[in-house]
Amino acid sequence: MKKLFRKLYTDLFLENRLFIALGICSAMFLFAFFLPILGDLPYIAFGVLLLLILIDIYLLHSSKKAVFLRRDVPERLSNGDDNELKIYLENFYPFQVAIGIIDEIPFQFQKRDLWFNTTLKSREQKIINYFLRPTKRGQYDFGFTRLFVKSPLGLVSRRFNVAGKEMVPVYPSFLKLREYELMAISNRLTDVGIKKIRRVGHSMEFDQVKNYVAGDDFRTINWKATARRADFMVNTYTEERSQHIYCVIDKSRAMKMPFEGMSLLDYAINASLILSSVALIKQDKAGLITIAEKTKNVVLADKRPTQLNKIMEVLYKEKTRYLETDMEALFVSLRSALKQRSLVVFFTNFESMSALERQLPYLKRIAKYHLLLVVFFENTTLRTLSDEQAKDVEGIYIKTIAEKFAYEKRLMVKELSKHGILTLLTAPQNLTVNVVNRYLAIKARQQL
The missing domain is CATH 2.60.40.10 (Immunoglobulins)
Incomplete structure (x- = not known):
């Protein structure tokens, strides 16, 4: 009671x-x-x-x-x-x-x-x-x-x-991953900014021999098959498959910077998951490496149906470290784990030219053996400050400093390009779309 x-x-x-x-x-x-x-x-x-x-x-x-x-x-x-x-x-x-x-x-x-x-x-x-x-x-x-x-x-x-x-x-962002997959099936990827890349030439990976139809390239006529069938036959080619695509994620303190409530590391993780999914749809092999003061996790490239879940389980546990990235350890890991030339998409962030210069020798060594794409982030707050009209002396000072940092970012892109390293400077909110577009462009131009 x-x-x-x-x-x-x-x-x-x-x-x-x-x-x-x-x-x-x-x-x-x-x-x-x-x-x-x-x-x-x-x-x-x-x-x-x-x-x-x-x-x-x-x-x-x-x-x-x-x-x-x-x-x-x-x-x-x-x-x-x-x-x-x-x-x-x-x-x-x-x-x-x-x-x-x-x-x-x-x-x-x-x-x-x-x-x-x-x-x-x-x-x-x-x-x-x-x-x-x-x-x-x-x-x-x-x-x-x-x-x-x-x-x-x-x-x-x-x-x-x-x-x-x-x-x-x-x-990591599996809802957006599902959205990209559904759009890929319905050919509506342009709705989220994925561009249609014009294929330069054609791949040398043979697909099949088929009957000639109006519009086919005359240069692909298979004369032997034409003589046997007494009808024009042409060779068709497909994009090269089973290429190795590795996402390398920097977990050092440079990736702790916040943007709209999420850290740069979280943006990189979401983009890596979606890029891996697109690579698997393209019949390539997707892999993952995370790095901070030492190499943390290595998921070898594969295209099995369970590969995406394996990558997601690794990304789920990743956290930002507060030490510098050991680029030498990354180079050693890539040399031991990657047995063939691969596309290495390196998600990192450089806030100054001196920070890039410390890592540049190792990036050049990686680019010697693999196709390296360095993805780093544009500081959108600095861009907003540099676009604003200065109203007083303090505003002029702030605007000048912001423009200086934005100019340094552009210098970094030029410096990396000078050494044959592909670069992508992007705002965090556009990261996924820009990375997927760059991957599709690399495939279309047969750079790998």
């Missing part, structure tokens, strides 16, 4: 309507002191209010099966994307109820005002949808979903604690 009363007390909350009614009763008692004509009216009003409170409490606790709630959370969340979550509600009371919902989402979102209001008629069902955008990978712990149910009287509310605690992992 004591336990039941304790639960009733802890789950009972007073509503604004009750406080308004108590205020009116208090005012009536006050006026009755000066106006005897009111007589016992304040006592009657207060007694009616107490009776209504008891009725309200009885209505909220009269049904054994009151309100059903289920929170539908995906098995995993996609980093940097809007993930849809659902709250399913059903009312088993014989009357309409007003419901307030607090969902205890993980602390990583730093959001304490997630509150939903709704009304449900008897036996009515409803689904509430909302979206969460995580900006860090790892484990996210959801708490309780708390319901505050009010009867039509609305004097008190009853709290229900349902949909208990659960842990959901946040993986």
Whole structure:
């Protein structure tokens, strides 16, 4: 009995309507002191209010099966994307109820005002949808979903604690990966900025011999097959397949810089996952290497169906280190792990010319054995500052410094190109599209 009363007390909350009614009763008692004509009216009003409170409490606790709630959370969340979550509600009371919902989402979102209001008629069902955008990978712990149910009287509310605690992992951007795959199937990649690259010449990888149709290149006529069939036959060629594509991700402190809530490392991880997916669709072999003060993880290039999941599991656990990148260790790892010429896409960041000069000798040595594409990031904040009009001396100083850093970035591109190293300077939000475009261009031009 004591336990039941304790639960009733802890789950009972007073509503604004009750406080308004108590205020009116208090005012009536006050006026009755000066106006005897009111007589016992304040006592009657207060007694009616107490009776209504008891009725309200009885209505909220009269049904054994009151309100059903289920929170539908995906098995995993996609980093940097809007993930849809659902709250399913059903009312088993014989009357309409007003419901307030607090969902205890993980602390990583730093959001304490997630509150939903709704009304449900008897036996009515409803689904509430909302979206969460995580900006860090790892484990996210959801708490309780708390319901505050009010009867039509609305004097008190009853709290229900349902949909208990659960842990959901946040993986690299697999929602965007799925979007790219669907667009690739429907030939709608241009919707997200993927360009159609004009193929220069044709690959020397033979595909098949087929009948000549208008528009085929005369230079591909197979004269021997033509003589046998007494009809024009042409050779067809396909893009070279099974080329090795490695994404190398720098995890040093240079990749900790934030942009729109996500670090540069997270942008690089999302782009690597999508680039690996595109490479596998193109029948190439995708691999992965992560590097900081030493080589951390090496996933050898392969094109098996399970390769993408293997890459995703490695990327899920990666975190930024706070030391310098050991480029010598990277060169040694590439020489030992890569047995043939490969496309090495190196995601890193250089903020000064001196930082590039320290790493340049190792980049030149890597480019000697492989096709190296260095991807680093444009500082969009500095670009905004350099584009703004200076209004005072301080503004001129800031604008000059911003332009100096932006000019250094362009110098880095020229310096790398001078040594035969491919470069891609891009804003973080355009990273994925630009990297995929560059990969398709390399394939079309047969640079690898």
